[in-house]
Amino acid sequence: MLYPVVVMVFSAFKSTGEIFEHPFAIPDFTQVQNFARVLGETSMPTYFLNSIVVTGASILLILVLGTMAGYAVARYESRTNTFILLFFLAGLMLPLKLAVIPLFILLRDLGLLDSRWSLIVTYTAIGLPSAVFIMAGFLRSLPSELEDAARIDGASEPRIMWSVMLPLARPPMAIAAIQNAVPIWNDFFFPLVFIQTDSAKTLPQGLTSFMGEYTTDWGMLFAGLTIAAAPITLLYIALSRQFIQGMTAGAVK
Numbered sequence: 001m002l003y004p005v006v007v008m009v010f011s012a013f014k015s016t017g018e019i020f021e022h023p024f025a026i027p028d029f030t031q032v033q034n035f036a037r038v039l040g041e042t043s044m045p046t047y048f049l050n051s052i053v054v055t056g057a058s059i060l061l062i063l064v065l066g067t068m069a070g071y072a073v074a075r076y077e078s079r080t081n082t083f084i085l086l087f088f089l090a091g092l093m094l095p096l097k098l099a100v101i102p103l104f105i106l107l108r109d110l111g112l113l114d115s116r117w118s119l120i121v122t123y124t125a126i127g128l129p130s131a132v133f134i135m136a137g138f139l140r141s142l143p144s145e146l147e148d149a150a151r152i153d154g155a156s157e158p159r160i161m162w163s164v165m166l167p168l169a170r171p172p173m174a175i176a177a178i179q180n181a182v183p184i185w186n187d188f189f190f191p192l193v194f195i196q197t198d199s200a201k202t203l204p205q206g207l208t209s210f211m212g213e214y215t216t217d218w219g220m221l222f223a224g225l226t227i228a229a230a231p232i233t234l235l236y237i238a239l240s241r242q243f244i245q246g247m248t249a250g251a252v253k
Contacts, residue, residue, distance in 0.1 A: 005229070011222035019218050034223035043198055044224055047206030052231070054116050054202055055184045058123035059177050065124070066131025066176060067169065071161050073132065074139035075147065085136060091129030096122070100193060107194060118194040119202070123187075127180035134179075138172040139165060174239040185232050203228045 011019050012034055013027035038044045073085050096103065103122065104113070112118040142165065150160045166173075188204040195201050198209075207228065210221045 008222055008229070009226055011218065012226040014219055016218045034219040035227070038220050038223045038227065042210070043206060044227065046199060047201055047203045048227065050116060050200060051185060051203040054119045054123070055181055057120045058127065058184050059181050061120070061124040062127040062131045062180055063173055063177060066128055067135050067166070067173065069128070070132045070135025071139055071165060074136040085132070088129045088132040092133070096126050097189060104193060113194055114196050114200055116200060119190055122190055123184045127184070130179060131176040134172045134176050135169065138169060142168060178236060178239055181235060182232055
């Protein structure tokens with residue numbers, strides 16, 4: 001799994017000629033011309049900023065809305081709870097790409113096309129079903145005595161969720177964040193459909209501009225790919241402990 005990543009990083013410090021002549025050789029890591037050209041001669045900083053904003057806003061909305069919906073479904077008794085949960089789960093069975101034409105028309109009528117909001121609302125809708133499923137399943141496993149004790153102490157329902165339940169729900173929130181952040185960060189399809197201007201493009205769409213019809217500067221392309229892969233890798237490392245705890249939660253009684 002690490003082999004193609006290592007090759008990508010090594011190639012980012014080589015010229016196009018060196019990549020083809022010595023593709024597996026260890027490069028001179030002091031040669032950072034490719035990175036300087038990518039950051040100084042292209043719109044890579046704009047693409048990077050757009051990806052950060054789109055991914056960050058989408059994950060924030062997914063976690064906030066998904067946690068609130070999952071908490072309501074899991075902790076409150078209601079005849080409609082099962083129907084509501086199944087309604088969210090239906091989103092896992094219906095790929096949104098099948099509805100891209102009516103979605104395009106809807107975003108056009110709302111005036112959101114060719115803006116970061118067109119991607120944010122789309123990714124939020126895609127990520128909510130899995131977030132609700134993960135959060136509801138975990139929150140159901142928490143003992144109700146925690147809520148009862150907080151209510152006896154006079155805590156309101158929002159305070160119970162914020163101060164009692166959310167600190168315990170960090171592992172599933174990390175799972176929901178990583179599970180949605182990776183495909184959002186790497187998505188090429190929806191930016192290609194919804195974004196036309198260069199100033200609103202995200203990294204996957206913007207990196208295609210490094211590939212010419214007749215020639216390609218592979219050193220610059222690999223440098224751009226390395227920059228694009230770094231944030232999501234660092235995010236996984238930062239949340240890996242919570243991710244592993246969430247994956248193993250409930251495995252042992």
